[in-house]
Amino acid sequence: MMPRVKSARPPHPLLAASLGAALALGLAGPALAAASVKDIPTPAKPAKAYHFELITKSNASPYWLAVKEGADAAAAKWGVHVAFEAPASGLNLPAQIAMVNNAVTAGVDGIVLAAQNPKALLKPVQSAMAHHVPVITVDSGLSPNIADSFLATSNVGAAAALARYTATHLMDHSGEYAIIDFNHTSSTGIARPTGFEQGMKGFASIKRMGPVLYSENSISKGISLASNLLTEYPNLKVIFGANDRSALGPANAVARAHGKTRVVGFDADLGEIPFIHSGVIQASILQSPYDMGYYAVVELLDVIQGKSVPKRIDTPYFLLTPANLGSKAATAAIRQYAPKYQPAS
Amino acid sequence: MSVESLSVTAYPRQSRRTRLLQELRQLAFALASIIALTIIFALLNARFMSPVNWYHIAQQVAIIAILAVGQTFVIATAGIDISQGSVVALTAMISALAAVNLGMPPIVAVLLTLLAGALVGLVMGLTITTLGVPPFIATLGMLAVALGGALLTTNGTPVFGLPQGFLVIAQGDFLGFPHMAWIALILALIAAFVLNRTRFGRYTLAIGSNAESARRAGIDVRRHLTLIYVLAGATSALAGIVYVAYTAAAQPTAGQNYELYSIAAVVIGGGSLFGGVGTILGSVLGALLMTILRNGTELAGISPYVEQVILGVVVVGAVYVDNLRRRLR
Numbered sequence: 001m002m003p004r005v006k007s008a009r010p011p012h013p014l015l016a017a018s019l020g021a022a023l024a025l026g027l028a029g030p031a032l033a034a035a036s037v038k039d040i041p042t043p044a045k046p047a048k049a050y051h052f053e054l055i056t057k058s059n060a061s062p063y064w065l066a067v068k069e070g071a072d073a074a075a076a077k078w079g080v081h082v083a084f085e086a087p088a089s090g091l092n093l094p095a096q097i098a099m100v101n102n103a104v105t106a107g108v109d110g111i112v113l114a115a116q117n118p119k120a121l122l123k124p125v126q127s128a129m130a131h132h133v134p135v136i137t138v139d140s141g142l143s144p145n146i147a148d149s150f151l152a153t154s155n156v157g158a159a160a161a162l163a164r165y166t167a168t169h170l171m172d173h174s175g176e177y178a179i180i181d182f183n184h185t186s187s188t189g190i191a192r193p194t195g196f197e198q199g200m201k202g203f204a205s206i207k208r209m210g211p212v213l214y215s216e217n218s219i220s221k222g223i224s225l226a227s228n229l230l231t232e233y234p235n236l237k238v239i240f241g242a243n244d245r246s247a248l249g250p251a252n253a254v255a256r257a258h259g260k261t262r263v264v265g266f267d268a269d270l271g272e273i274p275f276i277h278s279g280v281i282q283a284s285i286l287q288s289p290y291d292m293g294y295y296a297v298v299e300l301l302d303v304i305q306g307k308s309v310p311k312r313i314d315t316p317y318f319l320l321t322p323a324n325l326g327s328k329a330a331t332a333a334i335r336q337y338a339p340k341y342q343p344a345s
Numbered sequence: 346m347s348v349e350s351l352s353v354t355a356y357p358r359q360s361r362r363t364r365l366l367q368e369l370r371q372l373a374f375a376l377a378s379i380i381a382l383t384i385i386f387a388l389l390n391a392r393f394m395s396p397v398n399w400y401h402i403a404q405q406v407a408i409i410a411i412l413a414v415g416q417t418f419v420i421a422t423a424g425i426d427i428s429q430g431s432v433v434a435l436t437a438m439i440s441a442l443a444a445v446n447l448g449m450p451p452i453v454a455v456l457l458t459l460l461a462g463a464l465v466g467l468v469m470g471l472t473i474t475t476l477g478v479p480p481f482i483a484t485l486g487m488l489a490v491a492l493g494g495a496l497l498t499t500n501g502t503p504v505f506g507l508p509q510g511f512l513v514i515a516q517g518d519f520l521g522f523p524h525m526a527w528i529a530l531i532l533a534l535i536a537a538f539v540l541n542r543t544r545f546g547r548y549t550l551a552i553g554s555n556a557e558s559a560r561r562a563g564i565d566v567r568r569h570l571t572l573i574y575v576l577a578g579a580t581s582a583l584a585g586i587v588y589v590a591y592t593a594a595a596q597p598t599a600g601q602n603y604e605l606y607s608i609a610a611v612v613i614g615g616g617s618l619f620g621g622v623g624t625i626l627g628s629v630l631g632a633l634l635m636t637i638l639r640n641g642t643e644l645a646g647i648s649p650y651v652e653q654v655i656l657g658v659v660v661v662g663a664v665y666v667d668n669l670r671r672r673l674r
Contacts, residue, residue, distance in 0.1 A: 051646075059649050083646040088653065091598040094591060095639075098405045102643040105398045106390060119505050120592040123516075185503045185596050214501060216598070 035310035043301035050109035059086035062269040070293025100124035110300035118143035134303040138292040156195035163199025174205035175237040215246040222249015241265035251275040286333040371615035375630040386641030403526035406636040410529040412607035413628040415580030423620025424480035428487035433600030434495040436585030441504035441595030451510040466578020470571030495597040515590035537625035553620025613663040
């Protein structure tokens with residue numbers, strides 16, 4: 001497979017525990033009985049150099065490449081191989097279905113999957129499991145959750161916590177906001193706006209302007225959507241961008257307009273850091289894509305070795321703000337996305 | 346190029362054998378590439394030749410092959426249909442709404458969807474033939490209209506919960522061969538017969554060779570072209586139906602960029618964007634070549650980025666070899 005250039009780097013499961021847990025307190029909605037990465041058993045030394053396949057939603061987003069980094073690090077540590085496959089576009093279902101089927105045909109020993117669609121991937125995953133190929137889903141799972149394990153951020157919880165932070169710290173309990181989502185065909189694309197709305201429900205004088213808009217993961221589309229929002233609603237206080245691409249678009253638009261609107265979002269690729277530094281992006285939920293990739297590979301080894309793994313694992317998240325940027329915890333959280341990130345001194 | 350191809354098509358008196366030889370030469374690139382790739386991939390991963398993998402390849406080629414059939418007719422008239430991907434999305438939504446939200450029996454939903462696709466084609470055809478808008482622009486307009494329409498049907502939400510009677514269109518098999526591949530195969534056989542053995546097919550190629558002389562020869566070019574786009578719209582609808590049945594979900598973003606794959610399939614199979622040439626068999630082989638390339642690189646663990654690069658080289662290489670062959674003759 002591909003030669004590894006980077007040295008293996010241990011994951012940091014504790015980085016977000018404190019802040020994430022604090023923010024999640026008082027979360028509305030049913031609490032999920034989810035385990036944490038600490039509940040994953042440590043596998044024994046593998047009997048042979050297994051071949052695993054990582055199939056993400058698309059092949060060029062920094063987020064998925066961070067998942068790949070994590071999977072590669074675990075592969076290096078345990079002496080196994082992980083091949084990377086993903087459709088060029090996050091919206092090509094037949095291509096992703098084909099990839100899962102082809103991986104099973106190729107005789108891989110396990111699959112890590114971020115499903116483009118919670119229902120459409122059910123059949124190929126069922127077929128993989130019928131062939132005794134273990135499947136771990138990361139970030140975007142299946143409905144029902146038939147995979148051996150599902151590692152993801154609690155998207156509803158994290159988005160609700162972000163909304164409450166936004167309402168109290170950035171909006172002073174009143175005013176207007178708008179939402180730019182990336183799509184509403186994937187489980188994450190559905191969960192985040194839902195969670196954000198849930199979090200805002202507690203604030204009577206805060207209201208959403210316009211419908212939920214969709215960037216379709218295009219920064220340029222996000223810019224134009226946000227520019228139109230700024231024109232239409234001059235008093236807009238906050239735009240919520242539901243992933244890296246959807247937050248980066250509005251951030252660019254807001255920076256150009258020099259207005260008072262601020263952006264809150266999910267994720268942080270290197271393009272977003274300057275915007276957080278300058279305060280255009282006031283808050284962002286940082287997930288643990290690196291850990292998702294890392295622990296998915298660990299879990300595959302566990303399943304092969306007959307160890308039981310939790311069915312659902314909440315991976316930690318971290319709320320990045322201009323105030324904590326540069327702190328040790330923030331740097332660790334950003335390195336989940338960009339392992340080589342160095343804070344500006 | 347067009348004069349030469351006119352001689353191929355406009356004089357049906359040529360012996361069948363000569364024609365067959367000419368067609369075979371046109372297919373040489375696609376056939377040779379498929380054989381070469383098959384050998385390479387079989388060496389890289391023994392499972393490439395396993396029956397289950399060829400079953401998957403048959404599934405994976407079906408949608409693009411269906412689109413390539415429609416595209417072959419359009420390109421043979423020197424036109425192009427870049428609306429296909431969006432029409433797949435629109436018709437996917439229509440079929441799912443009909444079968445799920447309106448609770449229609451699957452067969453009715455399918456017929457309704459094919460009709461909708463034909464209507465979309467009719468609009469494109471009339472835009473081209475009566476308004477005089479070039480095919481590229483007319484179908485570019487439809488690309489946007491159909492995508493917008495697809496998003497409008499449900500405000501962007503996907504539709505799930507298709508009945509088993511609908512899913513069986515793509516899922517399940519007959520004589521060990523997946524249903525969706527049977528659909529593509531039967532469509533291709535009918536289309537090949539129509540293009541090679543009927544007056545409709547000869548007219549299609551004649552218009553592509555030289556529309557003006559076709560008109561002077563008494564062919565109702567406008568009517569014929571309009572019909573071609575109606576057929577293309579209906580085949581896109583068929584692809585949309587198969588897409589929904591295969592993925593068990595209708596998404597307004599289904600089929601994005603599929604027109605590029607179908608155009609590539611036609612070109613690899615010896616079709617010319619200048620019109621007048623093209624065979625169904627060639628286009629289907631073109632689709633098969635791309636599918637084998639994708640499947641094989643995935644099985645061999647080759648990076649998907651590399652696969653994209655190879656695909657681009659193959660498309661350009663196909664046209665280059667084709668031109669070389671013509672010049673050498």
